[in-house]
Amino acid sequence: MNTKTASFSGNLIEFHDVAYYINVIPARVIVSGISLAIPQGETVVLLGRSGSGKTTLLKLINGMLLPSKGQIRVEGRATTDWDPIRLRRGIGYVIQEAGLFPHFTVAENISLVPTLEKWDEPRIAARVEEMLQLVGLDPREFAKRRPRELSGGQRQRVGVARALAADPPILLMDEPFGALDPVTRAELQREFSALARRLGKTIVFVTHDLREALLLGSRIILLEAGHIAASATPQEFLQLDHPEVRAFTSSLSVGPGSPS
């Protein structure tokens, strides 16, 4: 508890030589040797193939997984020292299928964390309206709908609104636009890119789509088999001479569709 103010280094999220194993015998290494620092306001994209450990890193940040080795610090405090509930309430989370609660209306979905945090009614109502407008949905039309009455793109918008509702400093996004059709995906990517710049949140974004990484990231971290293979700005990234980087960049030029 007393470390809260003492050791805050300016990096909102820090990985110190982190490894994560699944504890079967023999132990299976999911990620290892991960060290990185994510300063306030940066959008870091974790890029990699399926199974490269992207989602694992995300879940290590909000304490849904705890490191087998090393330490992850969020706001200067190790995830193992945080009360997991408190930690997660301060971190927005968006996933591919949106994971909206089917028995809640759009408004109830968005107000979940503010409700858990016991905001008063008028403040919650105002916030829901603000969030819906932020993600481009008309509150009068959408607030009372159920998730099943939304399109895939609308669901993801609500997912983003829900993650931002309690104004968390950190946003974790796990292939949020991965299940959308290409047109809707491009639309949401553009809008989200503008939104991210405006909000100044610290964002960690997981994708296997290089185009998406180049568009959204202020930094791209390429993961390969649980290790960091490269870390660069989008401008630098395309010039890197690394086999896995070339594998991704060549996938860009092969087809007009998204690489997978």
Next chain:
Amino acid sequence: MNFAVIQTSSGWIFFTEHRAEILSTTLDHLMLVVIAMTIAILIGVPLGMLIVQRPALRAIALGIASIFQTIPSLALFGFLIPIPFIGGIGKRTAIVALVLYALLPILRNTYVGLTGIDPAVLEAAEAMGMTRAQILWRVRFPLALAVILAGIRTATIITIGVATIAAAIGAGGLGTFIFRGVALVSDSLILAGAIPAALLALLADFLLGLLERRLRVA
């Protein structure tokens, strides 16, 4: 219904003449079912919630409940008679047996309902900082309610049927007519027990089905 009409007019006359008795016996029967179902729900649903959290208990609880279901109902009533406290002749023993029968569908559906939820929904709930109790009560339970109710519906229909056999150990109910009818070779008496029991089952199925549809989401 056709059976009663076709069967000679004496069948229908029997029904009208014994209207009061049939009605009170039907209510007796309903009481047995309601008491047994209430107890079975009060045990089955919380136990189902418990075995979601405690995998070690899961196999044991579901296994024991399954075993009760495999015992022929008449034999189960018989087995219970010599057991102290819960056994003996009469309503109490019958209710114990009915509870044991109703338990499996309720327990199994509670478990299946609570665990069969979209993993993305549970992941989001956890990631947003809901506690385990909040996830159980605000997410899992409401989403599982329709499935749990389907189990209760199945159990109710089974219980209405099995409760007719409870008359064999002196618990009363519509089985009284049926056993007496078998003994006296009277179709009218058998039907006086069987028809109300069938109607009760159909009615319960219909009403609980309505409720189940209302609770179903997505």
